Each structure stands twice: as structure tokens, then as C-alpha cells.
Amino acid sequence: KAGVTQTPRYLIKTRGQQVTLSCSPISGHRSVSWYQQTPGQGLQFLFEYFSETQRNKGNFPGRFSGRQFSNSRSEMNVSTLELGDSALYLCASRDRDRGYGYTFGSGTRLTVV
Amino acid sequence: SQQGEEDPQALSIQEGENATMNCSYKTSINNLQWYRQNSGRGLVHLILIRSNEREKHSGRLRVTLDTSKKSSSLLITASRAADTASYFCATVPYNTDKLIFGTGTRLQVFP
Numbered sequence: 001k002a003g004v005t006q007t008p009r010y011l012i013k014t015r016g017q018q019v020t021l022s023c024s025p026i027s028g029h030r031s032v033s034w035y036q037q038t039p040g041q042g043l044q045f046l047f048e049y050f051s052e053t054q055r056n057k058g059n060f061p062g063r064f065s066g067r068q069f070s071n072s073r074s075e076m077n078v079s080t081l082e083l084g085d086s087a088l089y090l091c092a093s094r095d096r097d098r099g100y101g102y103t104f105g106s107g108t109r110l111t112v113v
Numbered sequence: 114s115q116q117g118e119e120d121p122q123a124l125s126i127q128e129g130e131n132a133t134m135n136c137s138y139k140t141s142i143n144n145l146q147w148y149r150q151n152s153g154r155g156l157v158h159l160i161l162i163r164s165n166e167r168e169k170h171s172g173r174l175r176v177t178l179d180t181s182k183k184s185s186s187l188l189i190t191a192s193r194a195a196d197t198a199s200y201f202c203a204t205v206p207y208n209t210d211k212l213i214f215g216t217g218t219r220l221q222v223f224p
Binding site: 004031033035037042043044045048050055056058088090092096101102103104105106107109 | 116146148153154155156157158161201203209210211212213214215216217
């Protein structure tokens, strides 16, 4: 079974630009969550999608958005990038019907210059 | 912040020794999970303990949960150099599906 795939692995963007990150969950997993990891704030929850609906949202500004497609693949978008958005963005999927363990992707490392 | 605290922040031991990490959290939970992260890569799920469980084992891992004290501990027995990584506890608060992570413990195991 393939794992959670995140693309791209690395990204460098300029302040003010926008960025879209992609996540393909494990086949059969309909729940996809996104997390931001920074040295200062640690691992923080961004949002969770299940069956194309956002079920939970973390305390991030509206510049952070996401969506989930009918095949469970998910994208997150950050508009008007700020230097503080530089982080490792992690996607996780799980089979909600079978339990609570999450499988994480390797992440996308975003650097805003 | 809802974030949990982990103690110690860093731990250095020799191969063969046991490593114990502690986690405290703030809210009522459905379950608590432990994850490992190698060098800023993705997180690997290690073990899950439900709120009505007190102890759980998986191979060399032993997890305890005390909901009255809102705390958990992870014990890794007979540590190996390959166990070198950061370890995070994560709680799933009651009635949500999100993970609230602790601050992490950086474990270094010397051969």
C-alpha cells in the first residue's frame, strides 16, 4: 500500500505570492488533516477534511485554506505569503471507520524569502 | 495555547538503556498517541492509548495514561541508536478529530 504522498517536497516562494500544496492520502482513507511545523510554534493543526467537507479548523488566518476532492486528495493554499509562513507542512490521512491512528506524509518544506 | 508539554526537552542515553518521556495535556481526551520524527521528516505513528486504558505495550514501547493527572509517559526499553529521533505526544480532544501535539522530546542514543 502506498503511503501518504505530498508534493512538492521543497518550495521557495517570495513574500506576497501564493502557494498550493498537494496531498494524496492512502487509498481508502477519506480523512485528511494538515499541520504546520515551525521551530517556534511546534506542530499546529491547520484543518481536517472528510468526504470533501472541512470538519475542523485550527487557529490560522483566512489566508490559509484547503479543499478535498472526490478521490480524497487534498490541497492547501496559502495566499499573500509572509516570512512567518516558512515551515514544514505535513499532511496526514486515516481510515476514520477503523480507528484514530494517522499516517503522515514526508511533508513540504516551504521557505518564504 | 492548547499545546501539551513534554519533559524532558532532550534526553541522551547509551544503547541498551531505557528512555522515559513524559507528556502533560490540558483538555479531556478521546485518546492519546505517540509519534516519532526523524530529522524534520514526516511523523511515524507509534502507539495509541484510549482514555479508558491505563497502560499499553507494543514491542519495546510501554505507554501509560493517567487521565486524572492529564499525563502520559512513553518508555522505550533497551534503546538502540536507531531510536534517535524526536518523540511527540498528541491528544485527540473529546468530540474532535484533530491532533494537539506536545512540544516534543529529542532523544539521542549513543552506540
